Amino acid sequence: MKRKPVVIGVAGGSGSGKTSVTRSIYDRFKGHSILMIEQDYYYKTQSHLPFEERLKTNYDHPLAFDNDLLIEHIQALINYEAIEKPVYNYSMHTRSEEVIMVEPKDVVILEGILVLEDERLRDLMDIKLFVDTDADLRIIRRLFRDIKERGRTMDSVIEQYVNVVRPMHNQFIEPTKRYADIIIPEGGHNHVAIDLMVTKIQTILEQKSFL
Numbered sequence: 001m002k003r004k005p006v007v008i009g010v011a012g013g014s015g016s017g018k019t020s021v022t023r024s025i026y027d028r029f030k031g032h033s034i035l036m037i038e039q040d041y042y043y044k045t046q047s048h049l050p051f052e053e054r055l056k057t058n059y060d061h062p063l064a065f066d067n068d069l070l071i072e073h074i075q076a077l078i079n080y081e082a083i084e085k086p087v088y089n090y091s092m093h094t095r096s097e098e099v100i101m102v103e104p105k106d107v108v109i110l111e112g113i114l115v116l117e118d119e120r121l122r123d124l125m126d127i128k129l130f131v132d133t134d135a136d137l138r139i140i141r142r143l144f145r146d147i148k149e150r151g152r153t154m155d156s157v158i159e160q161y162v163n164v165v166r167p168m169h170n171q172f173i174e175p176t177k178r179y180a181d182i183i184i185p186e187g188g189h190n191h192v193a194i195d196l197m198v199t200k201i202q203t204i205l206e207q208k209s210f211l
Helices: 018-028 067-078 135-150 154-179 191-207
Strands: 006-012 034-038 083-089 094-102 107-111 127-132 182-185
Touching: 006 018, 006 154, 006 191, 018 034, 018 107, 018 127, 018 191, 034 067, 067 083, 067 107, 127 154, 127 191, 135 154, 182 191
Parallel strands: 006 107, 006 127, 034 107, 127 182
Antiparallel strands: 083 094
16 A cells, blocks of 8 residues: 555634644654645735735635645645745735745644635545634734734734634634534643544554554
8 A cells, every 4th residue: 555644634713723733733743754834835926916916915815825736735745745835925925936845754734724625625634623712812812923923013903803804714714614523622722632633643653654
C-alpha cells in the first residue's frame, strides 16, 4: 500500500482559538514529521487591481482564497512532493513575490477559517476539526489581537466585525461545522479535546508505521 500522509483540517471563526489548537497539536509532535499550512497564505493575488480596489477586499469570503492552488499544493504534499508556499503581503493587499519552500511530511495540518467550506479540500482530509467558541469571546480576542499586534483602533475593529466578519461567519463559516468529525469547544483551552486528538493522530500514525 502506498504511503500517504495524515491530513488534518482545522476550521473555526476568527478568534475561535483554532491557531492555538493547531499549535498545541503541532507542539505535541515536535521532532516528528509534521508541518502546518495556513489558509491565510493562499489569498488570491490582486496585483491586477488598483490599490484602492484592493482595500475593499472581503477576506472572510470564500472567493478571497485561491483554493485551486491550495488543493494543488495539498495533493502534492500527499504525493510527498515539495511545494512553494505563497506569501501574502497585507500592507499591499496582494500576493508577495516571495515564496516559502515546504518539504513534505507525514502529518499535514491545514488551518484556516474556511478550510472545510470547499468539498474538494474536505475530500483530501483524514480528520476534520471545527473549533467552536462563543461569539462574545471571539470578538474580545479579535479586539485584543488586532489592537496589540496590528495597530488597529477599537472603532475600526468593531466596525469590521459588525459589517463583515460577523455576517460572513454566519453565512459561510458556521455552516461548515456540520462537516467536522470533531467539534472542539473553547479552542486551545480545551486540553481534554486536544489530548484526545493527539491520541487519535498517534493511533493513525502507528497504523501507518510512521511512529
